[in-house]
Amino acid sequence: MPKLVDHEERRAQIIDALLRAAADTGLHAVTMRSVAIEAGTSVRLVQYYFDTKEQLLLAAVNRLTARMGERVRDRVRTAGSSPAPRDIVEAVLLEAVPTDEESRIFHLVHTEYAVLSITDRALGGQRFLAAPKEMEGFLISQLAAAQQAGDADPHLDARQEAVVLLAVSAGLGLSVLLGQRTADDANAVLRYHLGRLFHGGGGSDEGGKASAGRNPAGGK
Amino acid sequence: MPKLVDHEERRAQIIDALLRAAADTGLHAVTMRSVAIEAGTSVRLVQYYFDTKEQLLLAAVNRLTARMGERVRDRVRTAGSSPAPRDIVEAVLLEAVPTDEESRIFHLVHTEYAVLSITDRALGGQRFLAAPKEMEGFLISQLAAAQQAGDADPHLDARQEAVVLLAVSAGLGLSVLLGQRTADDANAVLRYHLGRLFHGGGGSDEGGKASAGRNPAGGK
DNA sequence: GACTTGATGGTATGTTTGTACCATAAAAAC
DNA sequence: GTTTTTATGGTACAAACATACCATCAAGTC
Numbered sequence: 241m242p243k244l245v246d247h248e249e250r251r252a253q254i255i256d257a258l259l260r261a262a263a264d265t266g267l268h269a270v271t272m273r274s275v276a277i278e279a280g281t282s283v284r285l286v287q288y289y290f291d292t293k294e295q296l297l298l299a300a301v302n303r304l305t306a307r308m309g310e311r312v313r314d315r316v317r318t319a320g321s322s323p324a325p326r327d328i329v330e331a332v333l334l335e336a337v338p339t340d341e342e343s344r345i346f347h348l349v350h351t352e353y354a355v356l357s358i359t360d361r362a363l364g365g366q367r368f369l370a371a372p373k374e375m376e377g378f379l380i381s382q383l384a385a386a387q388q389a390g391d392a393d394p395h396l397d398a399r400q401e402a403v404v405l406l407a408v409s410a411g412l413g414l415s416v417l418l419g420q421r422t423a424d425d426a427n428a429v430l431r432y433h434l435g436r437l438f439h440g441g442g443g444s445d446e447g448g449k450a451s452a453g454r455n456p457a458g459g460k
Numbered sequence: 461m462p463k464l465v466d467h468e469e470r471r472a473q474i475i476d477a478l479l480r481a482a483a484d485t486g487l488h489a490v491t492m493r494s495v496a497i498e499a500g501t502s503v504r505l506v507q508y509y510f511d512t513k514e515q516l517l518l519a520a521v522n523r524l525t526a527r528m529g530e531r532v533r534d535r536v537r538t539a540g541s542s543p544a545p546r547d548i549v550e551a552v553l554l555e556a557v558p559t560d561e562e563s564r565i566f567h568l569v570h571t572e573y574a575v576l577s578i579t580d581r582a583l584g585g586q587r588f589l590a591a592p593k594e595m596e597g598f599l600i601s602q603l604a605a606a607q608q609a610g611d612a613d614p615h616l617d618a619r620q621e622a623v624v625l626l627a628v629s630a631g632l633g634l635s636v637l638l639g640q641r642t643a644d645d646a647n648a649v650l651r652y653h654l655g656r657l658f659h660g661g662g663g664s665d666e667g668g669k670a671s672a673g674r675n676p677a678g679g680k
Numbered sequence: 681g682a683c684t685t686g687a688t689g690g691t692a693t694g695t696t697t698g699t700a701c702c703a704t705a706a707a708a709a710c
Numbered sequence: 711g712t713t714t715t716t717a718t719g720g721t722a723c724a725a726a727c728a729t730a731c732c733a734t735c736a737a738g739t740c
Contacts, residue, residue, distance in 0.1 A: 411627025
């Protein structure tokens with residue numbers, strides 16, 4: 241087997257093993273051994289490609305944030321042929337709600353890293369600041385565009401609405417991870433909120449309040 | 461010193477030491493030794509009062525959720541002489557935004573526990589489900605009351621708005637913990653959102669959009 | 681005053697962790 | 711065909727951890 245090997249590919253395999261292990265037992269319980277076992281190799285190999293555990297964890301979080309960015313950009317790109325701001329915003333924010341198993345692993349480990357970064361200053365303390373700020377600016381511009389197109393109330397404060405949107409998205413995503421809500425319900429609520437924000441010109445799911453979903457909470 | 465000692469008080473002291481340690485170095489890095497040092501005693505004493513580490517962590521999360529409930533009820537109680545639903549809702553939701561150091565410790569460790577509970581099923585997997593469900597019901601009833609009093613648009617879906625409120629509150633609180641936002645800014649955004657939900661009858665901070673705060677993001 | 685009990689400290693022990701070291705087989709280079 | 715990389719496995723080791731065990735000192739109990 242010892243052919244020449246694509247290092248980047250091996251590293252990616254090991255990092256993916258780490259992500260699975262972290263999603264399964266928690267990031268805090270990830271060890272060199274558990275990663276090696278999950279990857280189906282030896283501890284020595286993990287050392288060979290990442291030297292130290294800290295570097296492995298760092299490489300993993302880098303891959304994670306990079307792929308998170310890709311995911312969001314993919315959503316924007318595939319938001320339809322000539323998407324209205326509402327469609328773009330909806331697509332982007334829905335990304336924060338984990339649906340399939342892969343996205344669940346993704347967001348779970350991402351959340352674990354985010355919380356870890358609060359106390360472990362070594363772990364790129366400002367790694368989780370840039371992306372949200374950028375996203376906030378993006379949402380503001382989309383809201384402003386909708387206002388100018390007459391698809392949103394011009395009296396709204398675009399910045400504060402953007403912050404609210406970001407918080408709703410993150411809060412709903414977290415609640416799904418915590419098992420407090422189904423992904424379907426979270427999606428429905430997010431769309432409901434967007435329906436209150438944008439009028440007219442809205443995506444495939446029309447009608448604002450109408451999309452109450454299966455109302456899993458029952459009557460009261 | 462070996463007088464007779466109030467066990468509950470000693471346990472509370474040790475748990476508080478654990479909370480401080482967890483807020484400082486992260487819950488994952490808390491050890492019997494670090495708790496003992498933070499509490500100013502020996503490891504043996506921590507064993508004496510909690511036997512095993514797992515029981516210590518469990519006792520801590522119990523104390524945490526209990527005090528969280530107290531905090532929310534305190535907020536409701538001191539929400540003014542004859543509070544309108546908006547005042548009550550505002551008071552309750554603002555509790556999720558950490559302001560002083562004590563509440564920061566509180567919410568940080570609570571968040572760490574919540575994320576930990578996703579993967580550690582031993583840690584009362586359903587411990588973080590009851591409180592939010594109860595809260596959701598409470599918010600729904602407050603919104604319904606406001607609608608009947610004419611302080612909120614009767615066309616709104618009270619349940620979905622309640623879920624949005626919960627998500628906004630959690631999302632804003634998390635963003636403050638992550639250092640993405642100041643507590644003041646988070647409070648202002650939350651009040652802005654409430655201003656959009658309730659009209660008339662509202663709390664001390666009047667005017668909806670007007671409360672833009674110091675706008676730390678600058679122009680665009 | 682003798683004795684038991686409650687509260688505490690110190691230390692030993694077995695396990696797990698990250699990392700360093702030794703070994704080797706296959707390919708590449710010459 | 712020998713020699714040098716490259717990729718991999720196994721193992722050894724010091725540190726840290728949770729926990730169990732031994733010791734002690736001050737109160738209460740009789």
